[in-house]
Amino acid sequence: MKLKVGLLGAGSWGTTVACLTAKNCDTTIWARDINTVKEINQNNTNEKYLPNAILHKGLKASHSIKDTVKNADVIVMGIPSQSFRKVLEEAKPHIRPWVPIISLAKGLEISTKMRMSEIVEEVMPGHPAGVLTGPNLAKEIHFGKAAAAVIAMADKSIAKKLQTVFNSGLFRVYTNSDIIGCELGGALKNIMAIASGMSDGANAGENTRSALITRGLSELTRLGTAMGGKQRTFAGLAGMGDLIVTCSSTKSRNHHVGFELGRGKKLDQIINEMNEVAEGVKTAKVVMELAKDYNVDMPISNEVYKVLYEDNTVFEAFRGLLTHEVGSEKEPG
Numbered sequence: 001m002k003l004k005v006g007l008l009g010a011g012s013w014g015t016t017v018a019c020l021t022a023k024n025c026d027t028t029i030w031a032r033d034i035n036t037v038k039e040i041n042q043n044n045t046n047e048k049y050l051p052n053a054i055l056h057k058g059l060k061a062s063h064s065i066k067d068t069v070k071n072a073d074v075i076v077m078g079i080p081s082q083s084f085r086k087v088l089e090e091a092k093p094h095i096r097p098w099v100p101i102i103s104l105a106k107g108l109e110i111s112t113k114m115r116m117s118e119i120v121e122e123v124m125p126g127h128p129a130g131v132l133t134g135p136n137l138a139k140e141i142h143f144g145k146a147a148a149a150v151i152a153m154a155d156k157s158i159a160k161k162l163q164t165v166f167n168s169g170l171f172r173v174y175t176n177s178d179i180i181g182c183e184l185g186g187a188l189k190n191i192m193a194i195a196s197g198m199s200d201g202a203n204a205g206e207n208t209r210s211a212l213i214t215r216g217l218s219e220l221t222r223l224g225t226a227m228g229g230k231q232r233t234f235a236g237l238a239g240m241g242d243l244i245v246t247c248s249s250t251k252s253r254n255h256h257v258g259f260e261l262g263r264g265k266k267l268d269q270i271i272n273e274m275n276e277v278a279e280g281v282k283t284a285k286v287v288m289e290l291a292k293d294y295n296v297d298m299p300i301s302n303e304v305y306k307v308l309y310e311d312n313t314v315f316e317a318f319r320g321l322l323t324h325e326v327g328s329e330k331e332p333g
C-alpha cells in the first residue's frame, strides 16, 4: 500500500515537492486559494508559482486542511516560516497520532526565534519532526534538473523510511540526524544570498561574491555551531551546498532582493513587486538577536541588516565590511 502524504502550502517549493512525492505516494496538496486548487485539479498547473510547468497527473489538490491531513501518513509543511505555526495549529486537530511532520521552510520565527522543528515539537508534541533541505531551487527541480537534498530527523529509522517518500531518480535524498544544523544552514544562507545579490547588483565582481560566500560560510557555521549544529553539517548540502546555489543564482528570491538593493531600489518596492517569499529579509532580524544571545560576531549579516532596516546604502555595507578588522582566516571577521 502506498503511503499518503498531506502537503500544506502550494507555493513554488510546496508544489514542486508535492510532484516529487506524488511519484512515490498518494499526495494531496492544500492551498488556501480556491483558484489554485481548481487549477491544479483541472489543468495540472500552478501558473502563479510554477509558470509553464505541468504538474504530476496523480497530484490532488484540496481547499480543506482537514481532508488533506486526516488520512495522511506524513505531513509536509510548505508554508513560509512566519505563517508556519498558524497553519500547523489549524491542521492539528485533524492530524493522526504520531504522524511525522516535515518542514520545507528555511527561516526562523521572528516572535520566538524558533526553528520550524521546534515549533512542531511545541505545537504537536510526540510527532517526529524533520526538515527537507539543501540546494534545491524549485524552478530547476520541477523542470527535471538533477539535485540532492537532505532529510534531517533525530530518529534515523524514520528518516530512512521518509527518504523513500521524497527520493526519485533525479532528486537524491540523503539522511542526516543533525536537525539543528540542517535547519540553521537553510535559514542563515538566505542572508548571505542577499549580501551576494547586493554585490552582484552593484557589479562588485566575482572575486567579491566568492569572498562573501566563503566568509559567509564561516559566519553561519560560527552561529550554527554555537546553537548546537554540527560543523560537518555546514560543510554539506544543507550548508555549503545551499549557500553556493542561493548566492550564485538569479533564480534565488533572496539573491534577487539583494540584487535589486544593489541597483539602488528600496526594499518596500522590491517586496511589493514580488509574489514569492524571500525568507532572509525576516530571518535577518532574528539572526541579529541570536548573534547577541550567543555572543557571535556576524559582520556580513550585520551589514545586510543595516541595509534592510536602518536605511544604510549598499556602498556603506561594503565599506563596513572592508573596514572590519582582518584577522586570521580561522578567527571571526
Ligand SMILES: NC(=O)C1=CN([C@@H]2O[C@H](COP(=O)(O)OP(=O)(O)OC[C@H]3O[C@@H](n4cnc5c(N)ncnc54)[C@H](OP(=O)(O)O)[C@@H]3O)[C@@H](O)[C@H]2O)C=CC1
Pocket: 009, 010, 011, 012, 013, 014, 015, 031, 032, 033, 049, 078, 079, 080, 081, 083, 086, 087, 104, 105, 106, 107, 136, 137, 138, 139, 275, 276, 277, 279
Ligand atoms: N522555492 C524554492 O526554490 C525553495 C523554497 N524553500 C522554502 O520553502 C518555504 C515555502 O516557500 P515557497 O513555496 O517557495 O514559497 P512561495 O512564496 O512560492 O509560496 C508560499 C506559499 O505559502 C502560502 N502561504 C503563505 N502564507 C500563508 C498563510 N498564512 N496561510 C496559508 N498559506 C500561506 C502561499 O499561499 P497564497 O498563494 O495563497 O499566498 C503559497 O502557497 C520557504 O520557507 C522557502 O524558503 C526551500 C527550498 C527551495
Ligand SMILES: O=C(CO)COP(=O)(O)O
Pocket: 106, 134, 135, 136, 137, 138, 190, 193, 242, 245, 246, 251, 252, 253, 254, 255, 277, 278, 279
Ligand atoms: O532555498 C532555496 C534553494 O535551495 C531557494 O532560495 P530562495 O528562497 O532564495 O529562492
